Amino acid sequence: METVNVKASKCYDILIGKGLLDNCGELSAKAVKARKAAIVTDDNVDRYYGERAVKSFEKAGFTVVKFVFPHGEASKSHSVLLKLYDFLAENGFTRSDILIALGGGVVGDLTGFAAATYMRGIEFIQIPTTVLSQVDSSVGGKTAVDISGGKNLVGAFHQPSLVICDTDTLDTLTPEFFADGMAEVVKYGMIRSKELFDLLCEQDIKSNMPDIIKRCVSIKAQVVANDEFDRGERALLNFGHTLGHAIEKHYNFSGITHGYAVAIGMSVFTHIAESKGICHAGTSAKLDKLLEKCALPCTTDIDMNILYKYSLGDKKRSSSGIDIIICSDIGESKVDKMTIDEYAAFLGVL
Ligand code: GLY
Helix, strand or coil: CEEEEEECCCEEEEEEECCHHHHHHHHHHHHCCCCEEEEEEEHHHHHHHHHHHHHHHHHCCCEEEEEEECCCHHHCCHHHHHHHHHHHHHCCCCCCCEEEEEECHHHHHHHHHHHHHHHHCCEEEEEECCHHHHHHHCCCCEEEEEECCEEEEEEEECCCCEEEEEHHHHHHCCHHHHHHHHHHHHHHHHHHCHHHHHHHHHCCCHHHHHHHHHHHHHHHHHHHHHCCCCCCHHHHHHCCHHHHHHHHHHCCCCCCCHHHHHHHHHHHHHHHHHHCCCCCCCHHHHHHHHHHHCCCCCCCCCCHHHHHHHHCCCCCEECCEEEEEEEEECCEEEEEEECHHHHHHHHCCC
16 A cells, blocks of 8 residues: 655545555544544445445444435535535534545545535545546545536535545446546646656556556645645646636536546647647647547547637636646646736637
């Protein structure tokens, strides 16, 4: 088992290894005082891993209840959140107890937000079971639910007490779901680590997942330690996301998944940056080759004017402009604060 420590306003460990799920209770008992736990998960994850998690927590001396909701982004809603609050109240949960998020990004974000707000904040542990949640969303304390105005628009920063990444849980992902999460992995290589990028290009990816996840979360831990509340450096984690979110919005958040859209966003921005001479020649070809290896797309037919319009609704937009992440080379990135006119010129739209 590998351990990465996050030094944010609260310090906690990320544990990475094979077969950790069957010991998740014991590992949690070492990290927290609580002995009453609500495992929050979706119906898909529950089918595969729910009972194993319950057994492990009970074996470690926890009293356990389980809250299961339907899988999918539609559940990251205030209606499911309210049901979860009621469930916790009915089961007598107090601030001495703990929530366990068992699942992917939707489960982690929803459970984290419930933990941030129930009784003004109780502890929670993340047990992410997808590539995306293991390398990105379970670490760093961003929690949220969606509202009709947009994804993640209501949220809070609330750090978990522990993150347990059992890499064996990735074995039950479909190839498409696995590929989807790989976009975030490629992102870490692009923004911070040529070594990770080269490893992804040269080695078999699946058999190196524990090492790959450790490298990704080490980068994320460092970025979060430097800028927990997303006022500067943390924006680098949005490489590919400004255009990616615009593509997701174009498809009404249902025709394309997050990772596929982010992959296109990273590639399109890198091609533009290279054509303008602000990115080392050959970078976009290397990126596209890796995206292809990961079974991810790099182009879109959507009119750039439409994507420009949608991307102006991004959370990274401020009244004075928009923060754009540019990679000048593999492993080298910076936040470029553009005015709206500069951004239009960058994309080549009117
Ligand atoms: N997923 C981006 C962040 O945590 O800041």
